[in-house]
Amino acid sequence: MPSPYNLEVQYNCNECSVRAERLFCNMGEPAVRALDGVKFTSLYPKGSLLFVEGEDPRGVFILCSGRAKLTTSSTEGKTLIVKIAEPGEVLGASATILGRPYEVSAETIEPSQLNFIKRDDFLKFLNSHLEACMHTAQQLSEKYHAAQREIRSLGLAQTTAEKLARLLLDWCVNDGETTVKGTRLKVLLTHEEIAQMIGTTRETVTRLLSDFKRKKIIDVKGSTLLVMGRDELEAMVSV
C-alpha cells in the first residue's frame, strides 16, 4: 500500500537507516530507545503549520523527512524567513528549553514526517540522557551559526541583487546538482517566499530573476532553476 504523500515513513528510530547521518538522532541505543518511547510520529502535507510565533511551547518537532520554513514577523508585520529547516533538525528546541513562547513559526514546505515530543517528556529525556543534551547543544550551535550567517547577509549586503545572488550561491553549494550546462536547483519556494528570505518584496524578486535570466546567468523552467553563471553571481557578492 502506498504511504501517504509518497513518503518513506520510519516509525522506529532504532531502525532508521539515516540516523547516523543526523546530528541530533545519532545517539546510542539506550537514548534512542527512550526517544522512541516519548515521540509521536506524524505525516504532514505541504503548508502545515507546526507552531506559531508567540505560542507557548508545547514541545519539539524532529524533522525526519521533508523541509519546513521558519518565519518571524517584524513589528510592522513583515514576514522574514529565518531558515529553511532540513531533515534531522529539531524545531522549537530553544523555546522548549527556555520555557518561553516560540520565537518563530514553523510551516512545512513539502510533505514531511515529524516526530513530536511533548515539552515535559523532552526535558525529562534531556535530564536523563547526557548524550541527548550534548547533541542538542551541537544542534543549537549550528542554528546559532546559521542565524549569524543570515545576519551577515541582511546587515552587510549592499543591494537586493547581491542578497539574491548570495542566496542562489548558497543553494548551489547545499542542494545543487552539477550538470554540463550549469548547476541545477529544485526551487520549492515562491517568489514571495524568496522575497521573505532576503527581506525584500515579491515584485523585486520577480524583476531581479528576470534580469538574471536576460543576462543568461540563470534559466528557469517550472520549479527547476539552472544557474549557468556562478562566476557572475560570485562577482556580485561582497559578503
Add this chain to the structure above:
Amino acid sequence: MQTSTRSGNVTVESHSETGSPSLLSETVIRALSKLEKAEGWPTGSILFREGEQARGVYIIHSGEIDQLFSARNGHTKPLLVASAGQILGLSCVVSGKPHNCSATARTPSVTGFIDKDRFTGLLQDQPELWWSILQLLSTDINSCYDCMRSLTHNGR
C-alpha cells in the same frame, strides 16, 4: 579567580563585587569561577577575530562587547552586542567551528576566560552544566532572531 589586567583603564573585580551576571545561575557561576582567568578590556580592544579557531569561552562580567561582521571588501559592521551574563565563543567551542565574527569591547569590559580544554573538561566533570549551556545557546539564538527582525524592519 586569577586576575590579569590588560590596561589600567579597566578595573577587574571579583564576582562578589560585580554581582551575578543575570543569565547564569549561582551554581554555574561557582563552577566557572574556579577556572576562569579575569581579563579587563579597554574600549576598542579585540577579544578574537572572525575566522579564528576558538581558544576558549569568554564569560562577560561587565561592559558590552560588539560582535562585528566583515564583508569581502573589508567593510565591517557591529550587528550584535553581548553584555554581562552572556558567554562568547560558546557555540564555537561546542561545534568546533571558527568564530563567525570578531569581538571588540564597545565599553570597558571585564571577562572571565576559560581555555577550551579546561571548559570541556569541566563539562565532563559536571555534566549538570550542560543544561545551562542549552539555555545560553537558546538565548543566543533568540538574540539573533531579534537582530534579524530589526534588520528587516530597518532595511525594507
